[in-house]
Amino acid sequence: MTLIIDTQDLATEAAVAAPEGTLFRFATAGSVDDGKSTLVGRLLHDSKAILADQLEAVTRTSTERGFGGESGGIDFALLTDGLRAEREQGITIDVAYRYFATPARSFILADCPGHVQYTRNMVTGATTADAVIMLIDARKGVLEQTRRHLSVVALLRVPHVIVAVNKIDLLDYNEAAYREVEASVRLITAELGIAEVLVIPVSALVGDNVVDRSERTPWYAGPSLLELLETLTVIDDLDERGQATEAFRLPVQLVLRPQGAVVVTPDLAETFRDYRAYAGQVASGSIKVGDTVSVEPGGGTSTVTGIDFAGVALDEAFAPQSVALRLADDLDIARGAVIAARGTLPPVTRTLQADLFWLDPRPLAPGARILVKFGTTVVQALVSEVTGRLDLTTLGVEPATSLAVNDIGQASIRLSRDLPVERYVENRRSGAFLVIHPQDGATLAAGIVTAPGEPTRAGDGSGAGSDVSP
Amino acid sequence: MRAPPMTTTPAIAHRLSELDVLESEAIHIIREVVAEFERPVLMFSGGKDSVVVLHLAAKAFWPGRIPFSLLHVDTGHNFPEVLEFRDKTVAAHGVRLTVAKVEEYIADGRLAERADGTRNPLQTLPLLDAIAAGRHDAVFGGARRDEDKARAKERILSLRDEFGQWDPRNQRPELWNLYNGRHTVGQHVRAFPISNWTELNVWRYIERENIELPSLYYAHKREVYRRDNMWRAVGPVSPARADETIELRTVRYRTVGDMSCTGAVDSAAVSVSDVVREVGVSTITERGATRADDRISEAAMEDRKKEGYF
Numbered sequence: 001m002t003l004i005i006d007t008q009d010l011a012t013e014a015a016v017a018a019p020e021g022t023l024f025r026f027a028t029a030g031s032v033d034d035g036k037s038t039l040v041g042r043l044l045h046d047s048k049a050i051l052a053d054q055l056e057a058v059t060r061t062s063t064e065r066g067f068g069g070e071s072g073g074i075d076f077a078l079l080t081d082g083l084r085a086e087r088e089q090g091i092t093i094d095v096a097y098r099y100f101a102t103p104a105r106s107f108i109l110a111d112c113p114g115h116v117q118y119t120r121n122m123v124t125g126a127t128t129a130d131a132v133i134m135l136i137d138a139r140k141g142v143l144e145q146t147r148r149h150l151s152v153v154a155l156l157r158v159p160h161v162i163v164a165v166n167k168i169d170l171l172d173y174n175e176a177a178y179r180e181v182e183a184s185v186r187l188i189t190a191e192l193g194i195a196e197v198l199v200i201p202v203s204a205l206v207g208d209n210v211v212d213r214s215e216r217t218p219w220y221a222g223p224s225l226l227e228l229l230e231t232l233t234v235i236d237d238l239d240e241r242g243q244a245t246e247a248f249r250l251p252v253q254l255v256l257r258p259q260g261a262v263v264v265t266p267d268l269a270e271t272f273r274d275y276r277a278y279a280g281q282v283a284s285g286s287i288k289v290g291d292t293v294s295v296e297p298g299g300g301t302s303t304v305t306g307i308d309f310a311g312v313a314l315d316e317a318f319a320p321q322s323v324a325l326r327l328a329d330d331l332d333i334a335r336g337a338v339i340a341a342r343g344t345l346p347p348v349t350r351t352l353q354a355d356l357f358w359l360d361p362r363p364l365a366p367g368a369r370i371l372v373k374f375g376t377t378v379v380q381a382l383v384s385e386v387t388g389r390l391d392l393t394t395l396g397v398e399p400a401t402s403l404a405v406n407d408i409g410q411a412s413i414r415l416s417r418d419l420p421v422e423r424y425v426e427n428r429r430s431g432a433f434l435v436i437h438p439q440d441g442a443t444l445a446a447g448i449v450t451a452p453g454e455p456t457r458a459g460d461g462s463g464a465g466s467d468v469s470p
Numbered sequence: 471m472r473a474p475p476m477t478t479t480p481a482i483a484h485r486l487s488e489l490d491v492l493e494s495e496a497i498h499i500i501r502e503v504v505a506e507f508e509r510p511v512l513m514f515s516g517g518k519d520s521v522v523v524l525h526l527a528a529k530a531f532w533p534g535r536i537p538f539s540l541l542h543v544d545t546g547h548n549f550p551e552v553l554e555f556r557d558k559t560v561a562a563h564g565v566r567l568t569v570a571k572v573e574e575y576i577a578d579g580r581l582a583e584r585a586d587g588t589r590n591p592l593q594t595l596p597l598l599d600a601i602a603a604g605r606h607d608a609v610f611g612g613a614r615r616d617e618d619k620a621r622a623k624e625r626i627l628s629l630r631d632e633f634g635q636w637d638p639r640n641q642r643p644e645l646w647n648l649y650n651g652r653h654t655v656g657q658h659v660r661a662f663p664i665s666n667w668t669e670l671n672v673w674r675y676i677e678r679e680n681i682e683l684p685s686l687y688y689a690h691k692r693e694v695y696r697r698d699n700m701w702r703a704v705g706p707v708s709p710a711r712a713d714e715t716i717e718l719r720t721v722r723y724r725t726v727g728d729m730s731c732t733g734a735v736d737s738a739a740v741s742v743s744d745v746v747r748e749v750g751v752s753t754i755t756e757r758g759a760t761r762a763d764d765r766i767s768e769a770a771m772e773d774r775k776k777e778g779y780f
Contacts, residue, residue, distance in 0.1 A: 023488040053754045093639060096622045097615045099668045106488050108666055120643050127645045253501040258534030263564070272533050279530070281498040281647070310529035318485060320647075322497035322530070335505050359643050373648055376505070434648050441652025446645045 024234055025108045026160075027095075027125040029153070030135030031145035032114035035166045039135060039204035040098065040111050046211035047226060049100030093118055095125040104230035114145060119152070119406040120359035123446055126152055127432070130234050131160035133225070138165045138177065138201070142184050147392045151408060154192035155355055155448060157428060160232045161189065162198045164225060168217065169203040175219040191395050200225055246319075247344035248285035248293075249430050251375030252278045252337045256324050264311075277308055277324035278333055283375065283429035285341060286318035287325070292342040295331055296420045299457070301342055302329040319429075336377030338420060338430070348418035351453025353387075356409050356435065357446040364403040364411070370444065371436040372413065375429070380416040380438070387411060403445075410450070418456050424448035489675055496523070496663035497530040498647065499626060500610070503661045504530075504537055506651040507608035510661070511601070514540040514567065515548075516556035517726040518683055519612030522672055523663055525681050527610075528563060539566040541604070543597050545589035546573035547707045547728040555684040568604065570596040587707075588731040594777055598634045601658060608651070608659045616668045617756065620772035626665045632656035636776055669724075669756050670749050677742040688745070689722045689737045700733030724749075724756045 028036045044050050050058075062075045098109040110125035126132055132153050136146055153161055163185050171177045182199045189197040200209055201217050202225060208214035211226045223231075256279050262272045287293070287304060294301050306326035307314040317323045325339060338345070358364055368383045389400035390408040403409040415421075424431030435445035486494075500523075503510050512527065514520045527536045540560060544553070560567045572592050575581040581592050601609060615622045625644045630636060642650060651659055664672070676683065694701040694717060695710040701721050702708055708730050710716050721734035722745075739745045 021488055022486075023491050094623050094641060096619075097666070098622065099616045099666075101670075106668075121641075124643045124645060128647070253498070254505045256531065256534055258531075261535050262533040263528065263535055264533050275533055279501055281494060308532070310532040320491060320494055320498075321486065322494040322501070324532075371652075373650065375648075376502075429646065432646050432648065434645060434650055436650055436652055440654060441650065443642050443645070443650045446643065 021101075021105045022234060023106050023108065024131070024229060024232070025110070025129050026131040026133060026229060027110040027112050027122075027129040027158075028133045028135065029112050029122055029126065029149040030114055031137075031140075031143045031149075034114065034135040034137045034140075034146075035204045036111065036114060036135050039133070039164065039166065039202070039210065040109065042204045042207055042210050043109075043226065044098060044100055046207060047100055047102055049098075094121045102226065102230060107229065117406070119148060120357075122149060123152055123156075123357050123359065126156050126158055127446065129158050131162060131229065131232055132158045133162045133164055136163060136165050136181060136185065138167050138171050138181055141181050142188060144392055147188060147395065148406075148408075150188060150192055150194070151390055151392065151395065152357065154189070154194050155357075155408065157425065160198070161194050161196070162200065162225070162228060163189075164200050164202045164204075166202055166204055168201040168208060169206050173201075173208075173216045175217075178217075178220075188395070198222070198228060200228070246284035246427050246429075248287045248291075248339075248341035249283040249375075249427065250278070250280045250287070250323075250325065250339045251283055251377070251430075252333055252335055252339060253280045253376050254335050255279070255333065276330075277306070277326045278337075278339060279322070279324045280339075280376065281322045282317050282319040284319050284427055286316055287341065288316045289314075293325075293327070293339050294342045294345050295333055296338050296340070296345055296348060297418060298332055298337070300329070300331040302327040302331055304328075336375075338375060338377075340420075345420045346422050346452060347455030348420050348457050349453045349455055350415045350418060351384075352413050352415070352421050352449050353451040353453070354411055354413055354433075354447045354449050356403060356411055358403040358405055358407045358409060358444070359446065360437070360442055360444040361405050362444075363405070364409075364444070366401065369438055370413075371438050372415070372447065373434040373436060374419060374421075374432075377419070378436070379419065382414045382416075383411050384414050385412040413447075421449055421452035423450065423452065489671065489678060492664070492667055492671055493526065493529075493675070495647075495666065496526045499649065499661060499663040500527050500530045502649050503608050503610065503627075503651065503659075506649075507659070509604065509606050510538040510608040510610060511541045511568075511604055511606040512538060512610040513597075513612070514542055514556065514560070515726070516542075516552045516559065516684055517612070518672060518676065518687060519614065519664060521559065521681060521683060522667075522675060523610060523612045524559070524563065525679060526663060536563060536565050538610075539568060539604075541568050541570065541597075541600055541606075541609075543570045543593040543600070544572065545593060545728045546571065546576075547589050547730045549684070549686060549703075549726065549729055551686055552684045552726050555682075559682075568600060570600040572596055588728060590728050590731055591777075594634065601634070606658060607653065608661055610661050610663065612664055613662045614667050614669070614672070615665050624662070624665070626662055627651060628660045628662070629653060630658055630660055634658075634777070636660075638772065638776070670746070673742065673746045673749050677746055684726060686723045686726065686734075689720050689740045691718055692721050692734065693717070694719050694721060694734060698733070701735065702733055703729060705729050 030036055058078045061078050093113055096111045100107050112122040112125040134149060165178055165181050178201045185199055201220050202209045208216055209224045211224055213224050256277045258275060262269055264272055289304050289307055291304050292301060304325055305328050307317045308324040366383055366385050370381050371378050372381045386401055386403055386409060388397040388410040391398040400409055422430045431449045433447040434443055435447055437444055572589055575596055576583055613621055623638055625641050627649045629642055653659060693704040695714040704710055704716055722737040722739060723734050739748045
C-alpha cells in the first residue's frame, strides 16, 4: 500500500478556498486489501486536501516503518487509520471521517473498514452516504465481502453506487480483463436490485481515473471518480419537476414553550407569552405556511400557521432543515409525534416485517424484548419470529431462527403501541429504525421496514376519517 | 430480500448550502440531547468552536432561553482577554457558568504540575469531577473531526464510562440521524454537534452570523519568541528562555487554549473575511500550527481521550 508521489510540490500548492457550495457525503467500502486507504489517500492528495504538516507526519511514520524511504513512498493508510490499534495492526477498525473540497463542492468522506468483523462500522458509514464507492481488486474480482457490502448498499438504498475496479495497472490496463470484472459486478448489482451502478477502472496507486481521466485506459470513455463525485445528486435534491421526492415528515423533538422566559427584547415578551411550536428536523419533503397537516399519535389535523427558524419566519421548510412549526389548533403533541402532510401517513399498526443488520456480538433469538427507535420515538417491542437470513453466496434468503453479528436477516416485530409504520423503500427516514437493548442501551441492529402489519386504525390517507378509534 | 429498483433523479436545484445543512444538523443534535438527557452541560472556553455551539444552541431553542448551563475547566494559564470575553458572552446569553479550576487541584496536591509545564492533560480530572458534581449525563463539546486523526474516528454521541474513558475499539454504531443516548448509571455521553464542520466552515459561519470572538483570533501586535517552530506569547506562565529572542510581531491565534502550549501564527488578518481567506489557503492544519501538546506523539489526542479528555 505504498503510494509513490513527489512530496516536494505539495506545501506550495494549497487548495484554493472554494466558494460556499453544496455538501456531498460518500463512503468507501470493499474487502480488505482492495486498496481503499490508498484510494482515499490518492483522492485527498490529488485534490490537494492533505496539508503539509499531515503529510510530514505520515511521511515520518512511513519512513520509520520502512515504507518508501529514499524513494519518497508513503503509506497513505496512516492518514485515515487514526487509532493506535489500527496503525499497529495495519487495518481499519472504525469509520474515519475526512473533509475536503474542490471548487465544485465540499465532501465528507467516510472511510469504512473492510474486515468482516467490522461490517457494523461499514453500515454506520453507509446510512448517511449520498454515494458509496465499492472497491474491487481487478485481479481478484468479486469476493464474499464485496457481496456483503453490495447487499448492505442495496438494502440501505444508498442513492449512488460506484464500483471502482482498482489495480488496473497490475493488469496492464487490459480491457478484456476489466470487462470481465465489470460484467460480474453488473450481474450481482442487477440481482440485488441496484438499478444504476457506475463502474470505473482505476489505479489508486498510480492515479488513473481517480482525479484525472487516464490516457492508459482509452477504452474507457466515462468520467473520473472525482468528476462523478462532483456531479452526482445529493439525497435531498429535488426531482425534475422541482418537487421533493418524498412526502413531508417532521418527527417532533420537543415542544418550544418558553412561557415568558424568552430571549426577545422586553417589548416583545408579551407577544411570545403564549408561544408554542413543535421543534424538529424535516425528515423528508417540504411544507408551506397554510398547508394542512396530520399528526400521529392521535390522528389530529391542523393548519401550519408559522415556520420559525431561530427568529426568522419562513414561508416554506424542507429536508433537512431544523425548524419549529406553529399550528392553528391546540393538539396534544409531544416528543415522539410525527407531523406529516395530510393524507400521506400510513395507517398505524402494531406489527411489522423488517430487514435487520445485526450489529451486536450477542445473537438475536425469537422472543427477545427490545426497544425500537423510529424518528424521535422509542417504544418497547418484541421479536416474534426470525424468518430468514441473507445467503451471501446465492444472494437468496435461507431459513434461519436466529441472527448472529454481521448477519442480515428478516424478522417479525410486535410493537407495544400503535405507530404509523412506513416501508423503507417509500421513505428512507421514517422507514428506518434502531434496535436497542432495553437494559444496557446498546445499539443492537439497524432495521428497515419491509412491510407494515395489519392496520389497527385507519390511516389519514384512507379517506375513512382520521379519528376513528381502534 | 431483493430490493426494488432504485431511481435516481437528475440534479435540479440545491436549496440548502453547505453551511445551512451543517447548521440544521447541529441544531438537530443539540435538540436530541436536550430531549433525551436529564442534565446536559456545554463545555465553554470562549474559543471559537464553543462560541459557535453556544450560538447554535441559542438558535435551537429560540425564543426560549438555552436550557442548560456551561462548564469551563480553567487551567490557570488561559489568556486574560479570553476569560473576559467568556464572562461577557455568558452574561449576554443569560446562562449559568461553572468554572472548575486546575490551580485549586495543584494547590491542594490532587494534581502535580508537569515537568514540561503544560496543563492541558491536567484538565481531565477537574472535568470528570465537575461532571460528577453537576450530575451531568450529557456534555456538549465543540470538537470537530477535521482537527485530529483520533477525533476523526469519534461518534457524534460518544459514550463514556464512569471514568470518562473513550473505548475507540467498541463504539456504538451511529445510524442515519437516529442517535441513541441510552446509557447506564455512571456513564455519560459526550455530544459533538459540530463534528462535521471544518475550520473553514466555522469561520464562514462566524462571518455569516456575525458572531463575536475574543480579539486574539485577529491580527494584533504581540511580544513573542520562537519555540517548537511556533510563536509563543511572552507572559507570566510562558516566559522566554535566555536563548530565545523576544520580538514584536503581528500575529493571530488559530486556536485558543492554554497559554503554555498554544502558539500564534504570523497573520495580517484583521477581519473575519481576512481570516476566511487565510484559512482557505492555509497549508498547515490548525492544531499542527498551534498546539505543542499534540506533537508529543502521533496518538497524543487518542491517549488523552481514552483517559477522559475531550
